[in-house]
Amino acid sequence: MTLQIGVIGTGMIGQDHIRRLTKVLSGIEVVGVTDIDQARAAAAAPEGAEVFATPTALISSDNVQAVVICSWGPAHEEQLLACIAAGKPAFCEKPLVTSEAAALRVIEAEVAFGRRLVQVGFMRRFDADYRRLKAVIDGGKLGAPLMFHSVHRNASVPEGLYTSEMPLNDTLVHDADISRWLLSDEVTGVEVRVPRRSSRGGELRDPVFVLLHMASGALVDVEISVNISYGYDIRGEVSCETGVAALPTRPAAVISDSNGIRQAIPEDWRERFIEAYDQEFREWIVAASEGTATGPSTWDGYAATLVADAALRAVASGGFESINMIAKPGLYGPPTAMAAE
Numbered sequence: 359m360t361l362q363i364g365v366i367g368t369g370m371i372g373q374d375h376i377r378r379l380t381k382v383l384s385g386i387e388v389v390g391v392t393d394i395d396q397a398r399a400a401a402a403a404p405e406g407a408e409v410f411a412t413p414t415a416l417i418s419s420d421n422v423q424a425v426v427i428c429s430w431g432p433a434h435e436e437q438l439l440a441c442i443a444a445g446k447p448a449f450c451e452k453p454l455v456t457s458e459a460a461a462l463r464v465i466e467a468e469v470a471f472g473r474r475l476v477q478v479g480f481m482r483r484f485d486a487d488y489r490r491l492k493a494v495i496d497g498g499k500l501g502a503p504l505m506f507h508s509v510h511r512n513a514s515v516p517e518g519l520y521t522s523e524m525p526l527n528d529t530l531v532h533d534a535d536i537s538r539w540l541l542s543d544e545v546t547g548v549e550v551r552v553p554r555r556s557s558r559g560g561e562l563r564d565p566v567f568v569l570l571h572m573a574s575g576a577l578v579d580v581e582i583s584v585n586i587s588y589g590y591d592i593r594g595e596v597s598c599e600t601g602v603a604a605l606p607t608r609p610a611a612v613i614s615d616s617n618g619i620r621q622a623i624p625e626d627w628r629e630r631f632i633e634a635y636d637q638e639f640r641e642w643i644v645a646a647s648e649g650t651a652t653g654p655s656t657w658d659g660y661a662a663t664l665v666a667d668a669a670l671r672a673v674a675s676g677g678f679e680s681i682n683m684i685a686k687p688g689l690y691g692p693p694t695a696m697a698a699e
């Protein structure tokens with residue numbers, strides 16, 4: 359059976375996902391697209407796909423069985439709620455939503471529906487290197503994880519569109535999610551330090567240094583640099599009681615020329631996580647074909663939203679900002695460290 363998919367938002371990642379859904383993966387057909395920029399939607403539409411005037415029209419179409427949301431974060435809530443109301447599985451790019459209140463409304467709707475329908479685009483969980491790192495930590499041979507050093511560097515970000523809040527509410531959400539998942543832990547508080555500003559980003563608050571306090575007592579430090587120019591560089595190292603486990607340096611062709619011997623660094627997220635995005639969709643397609651979702655959930659999107667909110671408060675206060683989660687609904691699995699009481 360072929361799953362008929364509609365894509366909302368045909369910008370950078372929408373186009374990349376349409377490419378993988380039409381040229382890489384099987385078991386699906388992109389039957390519809392929409393974007394507030396109708397010309398962009400028409401240009402991105404695969405042959406034979408319908409260009410819908412609005413997300414509502416796409417979601418309610420009888421031809422669309424599942425939805426991929428790649429619009430801007432502030433638009434996600436309305437589109438997710440419409441998918442849940444229609445009972446259609448939705449893959450939603452990060453961030454899930456852009457406020458705690460919005461995250462709670464999506465949780466409430468999905469819990470009332472009674473089955474998981476939403477998968478959030480935290481693609482690092484599908485990356486083979488991160489999966490091997492988690493297997494080592496879960497294996498327990500290195501003892502308990504004590505510290506996680508997470509480095510998140512972008513070569514550049516879209517000028518004018520990427521604001522000073524975004525290192526914390528757009529970029530950090532990946533590190534927040536991967537920390538919770540890798541360490542099987544929950545974030546209970548956040549501190550942020552702002553070092554000397556990089557002259558490459560103009561007035562942008564860049565870089566930032568974030569400290570995540572985990573429920574177990576483990577600490578996570580995150581470097582976010584979004585104008586590092588040399589490439590898209592993602593690193594991670596977990597210090598445990600009797601050893602250290604780290605992401606490997608990615609294999610790349612070794613080039614020897616008059617500049618020396620060197621290996622290329624990915625240019626951006628599309629290249630670094632290409633296999634992870636393919637794999638997250640493979641797993642989503644299986645789940646969505648069964649009318650549900652897998653992997654990062656609305657609950658995980660909610661948790662990352664709380665971290666982003668706390669980080670923004672921490673910049674303003676200069677101190678420690680705590681996080682208080684609601685009790686975890688059973689739909690999202692057993693209680694976590696924080697919600698256990």
Ligand SMILES: NC(=O)c1ccc[n+]([C@@H]2O[C@H](COP(=O)([O-])OP(=O)(O)OC[C@H]3O[C@@H](n4cnc5c(N)ncnc54)[C@H](O)[C@@H]3O)[C@@H](O)[C@H]2O)c1
Nearest residue numbers: 367368369370371372393394428429430431433451452453
């Ligand atoms: N997982 C990742 O690594 C990753 C990478 C890039 C982007 N993203 C996320 O994907 C989303 C899109 O990012 P992008 O880089 O493609 O941005 P983009 O600006 O290139 O594209 C967004 C598109 O959505 C459209 N849009 C916005 N609001 C809409 C609405 N209400 N209805 C219909 N269309 C609407 C815009 O016109 C635009 O074409 C963001 O949430 C971003 O954080 C995730």
Ligand SMILES: O[C@H]1[C@H](O)[C@@H](O)[C@H](O)[C@@H](O)[C@H]1O
Nearest residue numbers: 452512515528529532584627
């Ligand atoms: O939307 C993008 C995307 O999520 C990337 O994975 C991240 O590295 C960028 O900082 C962010 O702006």
